[in-house]
Amino acid sequence: MVYRRRSASDILKKLREExxxxxxxxxxxxxxxxxxxRKVKRIDDKIIRIANxxxxxxxxxxxxxxxxxxxxxxxxxxxxxxxEEKKPWVLINPEIISKKGSRDVLEGCxxxxxxxxxxxxxxxxxxxxxxxxxxxxxxxxxxxxxQALEHEIDHLNGIxxxxxxxEHEKLKQAGLKQDQPHLHDVDMKIIAHKEQDEPSEIVxxxxxxxxxxxxxxxxxxxxxxxxxxFLEN
Numbered sequence: 001m002v003y004r005r006r007s008a009s010d011i012l013k014k015l016r017e018e019x020x021x022x023x024x025x026x027x028x029x030x031x032x033x034x035x036x037x038r039k040v041k042r043i044d045d046k047i048i049r050i051a052n053x054x055x056x057x058x059x060x061x062x063x064x065x066x067x068x069x070x071x072x073x074x075x076x077x078x079x080x081x082x083x084e085e086k087k088p089w090v091l092i093n094p095e096i097i098s099k100k101g102s103r104d105v106l107e108g109c110x111x112x113x114x115x116x117x118x119x120x121x122x123x124x125x126x127x128x129x130x131x132x133x134x135x136x137x138x139x140x141x142x143x144x145x146x147q148a149l150e151h152e153i154d155h156l157n158g159i160x161x162x163x164x165x166x167e168h169e170k171l172k173q174a175g176l177k178q179d180q181p182h183l184h185d186v187d188m189k190i191i192a193h194k195e196q197d198e199p200s201e202i203v204x205x206x207x208x209x210x211x212x213x214x215x216x217x218x219x220x221x222x223x224x225x226x227x228x229x230f231l232e233n
């Protein structure tokens with residue numbers, strides 16, 4: 001990461017702003033995950049801030065999607081980051097118009113970190129939403145995009161993917177994978193190039209991604225999952 005003609009203090013200030021936009025992800029059994037989100041009536045500065053926080057939190061956690069109530073906000077906003085897409089999507093007031101087909105897919109959730117289960121999802125989904133510029137999108141999607149749309153719109157309605165678990169299935173520990181949420185700190189070294197004939201300055205900083213989750217919340221989640229029969233013995 002290279003910044004030109006900026007002081008070390010300016011760089012650190014910018015980094016702190018980026019870190020502050022990363023919010024704690026609510027994990028089961030947090031009651032806000034069961035609350036229905038309210039329709040966005042006006043895309044103002046507050047909605048833009050929530051959307052940006054949601055996007056940055058999703059990217060920091062390595063997720064495919066995230067809904068507003070997963071960061072404690074009851075607005076109908078979701079973000080998606082499909083691996084083959086270059087940029088993440090921000091969807092305001094997303095709704096599914098129609099569905100086709102049915103398939104069994106293995107699914108996980110950032111609010112159930114480290115677990116996955118078999119659920120039924122549609123083969124294709126037609127949906128519409130607004131972006132932050134108030135442009136209307138109408139799309140028909142398949143594969144992971146369709147699955148993520150159904151999953152995240154469910155979140156906005158207080159529905160969790162565990163509600164769709166096939167009758168004979170329970171949640172299983174997913175194990176460590178490269179796409180698991182980052183629960184560690186990341187050291188960063190930034191080179192600040194100054195004006196000509198001035199030496200470059202190296203600034204070091206640490207991004208504390210471990211704050212995405214707390215150990216106590218995950219322990220509580222595991223306890224509740226076990227008591228409710230989701231986890232395998």
